Amino acid sequence: YLSQLQSKYSGYTADNFNIYFGKELVIYYLAGSGLTPAFGYDKEAGKRTKEIVGQYLEAYFQGFGVQRVKLPKEFNSDAISDLSKIELVEPEACEVNGRIFVKASGIKAVK
Numbered sequence: 815y816l817s818q819l820q821s822k823y824s825g826y827t828a829d830n831f832n833i834y835f836g837k838e839l840v841i842y843y844l845a846g847s848g849l850t851p852a853f854g855y856d857k858e859a860g861k862r863t864k865e866i867v868g869q870y871l872e873a874y875f876q877g878f879g880v881q882r883v884k885l886p887k888e889f890n891s892d893a894i895s896d897l898s899k900i901e902l903v904e905p906e907a908c909e910v911n912g913r914i915f916v917k918a919s920g921i922k923a924v925k
Contacts, residue, residue: 826906826917834907834914840876843921845896852884871921873900884917891921899924 852868855861870882871891883902894900902918909915 826908826915828904828906830909831905831907831916834909835875835878839878841900841902842874842876843891843894843896843898843900843923844872844874844880845891845894846872849885849889849891852887868917873921881914881916883921884915885921886919889920894921894923 849869849871851866852870854863854865854867856863866887868884868887869889870884872880873883875881883905900921901924902916903920903922905916905918907914907916
């Protein structure tokens with residue numbers, strides 16, 4: 815049964831995002847100290863690499879708390895101001911060891 819559960823929720827998918835957060839989620843951008851680098855991972859060595867493969871932003875998911883969202887490394891958040899209501903573009907989520915991870919292809923401000 816556990817292997818079925820793990821295979822059902824393995825990997826990033828849009829369905830997982832909807833299962834964990836629903837479709838009526840309100841999200842606010844937290845500019846803080848800005849975007850932080852997301853480094854690659856070497857599975858054979860079992861550690862992260864120095865290669866930057868993306869970047870993280872922090873967002874407040876209403877009802878869920880603060881969540882780090884992984885974005886492409888070329889993403890620029892300069893046009894979005896602190897505490898702006900945002901929408902994730904093509905959000906996906908996965909669960910690893912009871913922790914939920916979120917990634918998106920971008921964000922856009924919502925009015």
